[in-house]
Amino acid sequence: xxxxxxxxxxxxxxxxxxxxxxxxxxxxxxxxxxxxxxxxxxxxxxxxxxxxxxxxxxxxxxxxxxxxxxxxxxxxxxxxxxxxxxxxxxxxxxxxxxxxxxxxxxxxxxxxxxxxxxxxxxxxxxxxxxxxxxxxxxxxxxxxxxxxxxxxxxxxxxxxxxxxxxxxxxxxxxxxxxxxxxxxxxxxxxxxxxxxxxxxxxxxxxxxxxxxxxxxxxxxxxxxxxxxxxxxxxxxxxxxxxxxxxxxxxxxxxxxxxxxxxxxxxxxxxxxx
Numbered sequence: 001x002x003x004x005x006x007x008x009x010x011x012x013x014x015x016x017x018x019x020x021x022x023x024x025x026x027x028x029x030x031x032x033x034x035x036x037x038x039x040x041x042x043x044x045x046x047x048x049x050x051x052x053x054x055x056x057x058x059x060x061x062x063x064x065x066x067x068x069x070x071x072x073x074x075x076x077x078x079x080x081x082x083x084x085x086x087x088x089x090x091x092x093x094x095x096x097x098x099x100x101x102x103x104x105x106x107x108x109x110x111x112x113x114x115x116x117x118x119x120x121x122x123x124x125x126x127x128x129x130x131x132x133x134x135x136x137x138x139x140x141x142x143x144x145x146x147x148x149x150x151x152x153x154x155x156x157x158x159x160x161x162x163x164x165x166x167x168x169x170x171x172x173x174x175x176x177x178x179x180x181x182x183x184x185x186x187x188x189x190x191x192x193x194x195x196x197x198x199x200x201x202x203x204x205x206x207x208x209x210x211x212x213x214x215x216x217x218x219x220x221x222x223x224x225x226x227x228x229x230x231x232x233x234x235x236x237x238x239x240x241x242x243x244x245x246x247x248x249x250x251x252x253x254x255x256x257x258x259x260x261x262x263x264x265x266x267x268x269x270x271x272x273x
């Protein structure tokens with residue numbers, strides 16, 4: 001068992017990692033959690049019936065670090081939303097952090113975001129990302145003092161990108177606004193979830209530094225298909241209902257257009273968010 005890895009340690013953050021056939025990459029993702037400068041975490045890996053050696057890889061880490069748990073689902077759910085919800089239900093931490101099994105965290109990720117919560121009282125914190133090609137590693141730099149930005153509901157709708165694997169928020173919020181498990185929401189279930197959260201909390205905090213390495217793997221990511229993502233984005237907004245019960249209506253098309261115009265600049269030209 002690794003130092004500081006007792007299962008009895010106080011858990012502040014529960015890291016939820018859904019996975020399906022990620023044998024090649026999940027070890028690096030787990031190690032990026034283990035490398036955090038804050039140790040008060042647990043990692044819950046939810047295996048969506050992988051058919052490769054993913055479970056064996058996770059179990060090898062769990063056997064050495066009691067903070068890591070593996071949950072294997074009885075049947076495949078077809079998208080990350082369901083496994084994430086299962087992980088949230090099983091979590092013991094006050095906060096939930098999300099990490100996909102092929103992405104990597106900056107070593108200071110949890111530390112900087114927990115500090116942001118402490119200094120601002122935020123209930124939801126995100127961060128920037130940098131792309132990196134499969135077979136390489138992201139180039140993270142040490143952060144002495146993180147710059148913070150307040151993100152409103154309106155700003156989220158207009159142009160703010162919230163990379164799922166950067167989010168750290170209260171578990172209570174995730175329990176109140178679970179990910180929509182309908183396959184019609186696949187790859188955009190995070191947008192629906194985060195919008196509902198922002199409507200309740202008013203604003204979140206974004207750490208203006210890349211704290212996530214987003215792996216670019218040719219032909220394997222839905223999010224790489226811009227037209228598909230645009231359609232899915234509009235689908236979510238066109239069906240979104242405010243807490244009052246009022247639908248978003250014609251604003252859905254406007255917010256979809258503004259969001260993707262901004263995304264094209266940030267991702268295609270800058271390679272970061």
